[in-house]
Amino acid sequence: MFRLVRVILILMIPVAASAQFSPGGNMLHKGPSGQTSGLILDTPPFTPGYHNGDDLVCSDCHIMHASMQHNYGYNDAYTYPLEINPAANHLLKANNSLMLCLNCHQDKAGVPDVMGPDVNGGYLRAGGQFGDVGTINDNGHNIGPEPGEDLCLRCHFGGNFPTAQVECVDCHAVHGTGYYRNLQWPSWPGGEPPIIAFVNPSVSGLQKFQQSNVKYGGPGDGPNQPTWREPTNICIDCHHIFVDGSANGNDYTNPDLDYHWNRHPSTNTEEGAYRPISGLPGDPVYSADSVNWFEGQGSEFSIGRLPFLVKEAHDYAAASVVSYDNEVFCLSCHSAHGSQFSFGLRWNSAESDIPLRQAGCRQCHDNVTGNIP
Amino acid sequence: MKRVLLFALIAVIALSVNSFAGAYHMGTSLSCYQCHTMHYSQQHLYGYPYNNDIYLAQGGPFNQLLRGPVNELCLSCHNGASTIDVYQDQEVPDYTNRQGGFLNMVGDSSVYTGHTLNSTDQAPGSNPAWSNVDGLNCANCHSPHGDFGDDPNYPDPKGQWRNLRINPGNASAVYLTYDTTTGVNTERDVHWRVNSAHAAGAYETDNVDFYEPVSNGSQFGAWCQGCHTNFHGSSSDPNMHNVDGWVRHPVADANLDPADFASHIYRPQVMSASGDWGTQGQVWQNPPADLTPSCFTCHKGHGNDRPFGLIQMTGDVPRTENGDNSKITATCKICHEQGS
Numbered sequence: 001m002f003r004l005v006r007v008i009l010i011l012m013i014p015v016a017a018s019a020q021f022s023p024g025g026n027m028l029h030k031g032p033s034g035q036t037s038g039l040i041l042d043t044p045p046f047t048p049g050y051h052n053g054d055d056l057v058c059s060d061c062h063i064m065h066a067s068m069q070h071n072y073g074y075n076d077a078y079t080y081p082l083e084i085n086p087a088a089n090h091l092l093k094a095n096n097s098l099m100l101c102l103n104c105h106q107d108k109a110g111v112p113d114v115m116g117p118d119v120n121g122g123y124l125r126a127g128g129q130f131g132d133v134g135t136i137n138d139n140g141h142n143i144g145p146e147p148g149e150d151l152c153l154r155c156h157f158g159g160n161f162p163t164a165q166v167e168c169v170d171c172h173a174v175h176g177t178g179y180y181r182n183l184q185w186p187s188w189p190g191g192e193p194p195i196i197a198f199v200n201p202s203v204s205g206l207q208k209f210q211q212s213n214v215k216y217g218g219p220g221d222g223p224n225q226p227t228w229r230e231p232t233n234i235c236i237d238c239h240h241i242f243v244d245g246s247a248n249g250n251d252y253t254n255p256d257l258d259y260h261w262n263r264h265p266s267t268n269t270e271e272g273a274y275r276p277i278s279g280l281p282g283d284p285v286y287s288a289d290s291v292n293w294f295e296g297q298g299s300e301f302s303i304g305r306l307p308f309l310v311k312e313a314h315d316y317a318a319a320s321v322v323s324y325d326n327e328v329f330c331l332s333c334h335s336a337h338g339s340q341f342s343f344g345l346r347w348n349s350a351e352s353d354i355p356l357r358q359a360g361c362r363q364c365h366d367n368v369t370g371n372i373p
Numbered sequence: 374m375k376r377v378l379l380f381a382l383i384a385v386i387a388l389s390v391n392s393f394a395g396a397y398h399m400g401t402s403l404s405c406y407q408c409h410t411m412h413y414s415q416q417h418l419y420g421y422p423y424n425n426d427i428y429l430a431q432g433g434p435f436n437q438l439l440r441g442p443v444n445e446l447c448l449s450c451h452n453g454a455s456t457i458d459v460y461q462d463q464e465v466p467d468y469t470n471r472q473g474g475f476l477n478m479v480g481d482s483s484v485y486t487g488h489t490l491n492s493t494d495q496a497p498g499s500n501p502a503w504s505n506v507d508g509l510n511c512a513n514c515h516s517p518h519g520d521f522g523d524d525p526n527y528p529d530p531k532g533q534w535r536n537l538r539i540n541p542g543n544a545s546a547v548y549l550t551y552d553t554t555t556g557v558n559t560e561r562d563v564h565w566r567v568n569s570a571h572a573a574g575a576y577e578t579d580n581v582d583f584y585e586p587v588s589n590g591s592q593f594g595a596w597c598q599g600c601h602t603n604f605h606g607s608s609s610d611p612n613m614h615n616v617d618g619w620v621r622h623p624v625a626d627a628n629l630d631p632a633d634f635a636s637h638i639y640r641p642q643v644m645s646a647s648g649d650w651g652t653q654g655q656v657w658q659n660p661p662a663d664l665t666p667s668c669f670t671c672h673k674g675h676g677n678d679r680p681f682g683l684i685q686m687t688g689d690v691p692r693t694e695n696g697d698n699s700k701i702t703a704t705c706k707i708c709h710e711q712g713s
Contacts, residue, residue, distance in 0.1 A: 054700070054712070058702050058709070067604070070680070087613075087620035
């Protein structure tokens with residue numbers, strides 16, 4: 001009898017998981033979504049980018065009859081005549097959404113290039129770069145044309161985190177959100193609050209996609225905190241055990257709340273986690289080097305100052321201010337898509353020169369490594 | 374007795390010329406000599422109305438005793454004259470928005486804006502491949518003598534809508550029936566708000582609407598399918614729909630979101646089973662839930678100045694042949710709210 005109950009319980013696990021985390025639920029996000037009330041008016045003004053409003057061009061992605069003899073007069077990325085055979089779901093111009101996106105976003109001059117070296121000659125793309133389609137990418141996200149419809153099952157209950165794949169439309173809303181890079185909650189597309197980063201208002205075109213022209217802010221804390229979020233809010237959906245929470249850590253990052261972090265802290269405004277490089281108030285074991293960060297001197301900054309988040313910054317200028325209490329978040333160390341380095345890191349952790357190998361760490365922890373010049 | 378005979382003669386002439394119902398070039402309005410010449414030599418007119426020119430193309434005599442090559446012959450009346458002008462802009466602007474729009478021709482600066490006369494290209498989506506090796510001509514779509522088909526019960530007014538062929542391209546027996554001002558008949562395919570090709574506005578878009586006598590079909594779509602085979606069908610046809618949904622844009626068997634569509638004060642043509650199309654210029658209160666788009670919702674049959682003959686209208690101002698917007702997205706957003 002006990003054995004039978006055990007078998008039934010085991011069989012129910014994937015069903016229960018699927019029911020809990022299916023799109024439309026909000027189990028992964030502790031904070032209010034975009035569809036709940038909140039001080040949404042506090043959201044910083046934002047100019048939507050491409051794939052929004054008037055720049056949402058249906059024919060960029062859709063083909064009505066799976067056959068086009070010529071373009072619409074736009075200089076788009078396709079070669080005509082174009083036949084989609086067999087005709088694709090959602091009337092797409094490719095047989096899967098990943099290849100559809102890459103039709104334009106891979107090696108097409110004038111369009112943000114997300115694959116490999118930047119065909120546009122950019123210095124450092126804010127999103128970084130993916131590896132090859134369908135391969136395990138040690139340097140960032142694995143992308144594949146059929147990653148699986150159920151987000152949770154890609155990693156759980158038979159899925160495997162290292163081999164799990166994503167596609168562009170997991171994180172980017174195909175019809176736009178009106179906010180930064182059209183980012184969405186993969187676990188609940190459309191349920192997300194405004195997700196914002198700040199783009200240098202003085203640049204245009206592809207320069208808007210360069211890391212040097214993108215800065216990050218986050219809403220403040222305290223009661224009635226606003227509902228807009230920093231871009232890394234969407235990381236929670238898959239990387240929930242890496243994401244920090246509460247004033248002094250959560251079960252994943254600091255389970256015994258003793259300031260000895262079990263996983264690296266990172267700002268997560270949705271769960272009230274603010275992680276200034278200058279340390280948490282009252283931290284008896286603070287060991288970071290906010291002075292080194294603020295001064296920005298030394299070989300560790302030869303890789304460029306790592307991205308940081310400025311609490312309560314509501315525009316590009318405010319989000320650009322370097323200070324002791326700049327906050328560390330996922331994008332400080334990792335490129336969202338990936339990079340040319342392991343784990344999508346922003347520096348080469350396999351660099352033969354040891355100080356440079358540590359460069360990313362040393363920007364905030366130079367004291368630990370002995371204040372290497 | 375002479376008065377009776379005189380009256381009868383006048384009545385016959387009047388009926389034969391002015392009072393026919395339905396399309397021109399068929400039945401009592403089919404005038405042989407408008408298109409044919411017996412000896413490729415004509416020195417004067419016959420004295421009838423609607424024939425004020427002696428057109429004889431150079432290079433004849435022509436097959437079928439025609440007055441010229443088909444396209445040239447048709448355009449001798451239907452381009453630049455007061456007859457409905459079907460090629461490029463209207464030199465005599467009789468219509469604000471021609472239902473069919475207008476054609477282009479091989480050699481024109483733009484041949485991507487609709488049907489192209491003289492084109493030998495394969496019809497997009499045709500299966501088996503269809504083309505006219507001699508060049509696309511008017512008679513590929515329109516029956517020069519009108520068409521009753523073989524159906525003795527073909528409803529009045531007799532003949533196909535706009536004299537469209539019963540056998541376009543690879544198709545056969547595709548009937549396109551219509552009613553006129555004589556009465557609403559939702560079993561027909563087209564509603565025509567006049568009753569004669571000579572009536573004012575006979576070819577005006579505002580005087581044409583489309584019924585949906587079969588909930589999962591579109592006779593107009595089936596007609597276009599004669600050449601554009603793969604582009605038409607219902608949700609049970611694999612060329613249109615798979616287990617996950619539509620793979621080509623539906624032209625039948627799919628109801629649009631009436632609330633969003635009807636929020637526009639001007640709307641493109643759609644099929645309505647009940648014959649309720651709302652009133653142009655007004656928000657459509659309580660639209661039917663079964664409105665269905667078809668080919669004519671997005672495209673002008675002949676073409677226009679937009680790529681693919683698309684109607685790019687915002688819905689904010691009265692309908693025109695091209696639509697009031699220069700972006701393709703306008704065609705989509707009249708029904709789809711994404712990005713709005």
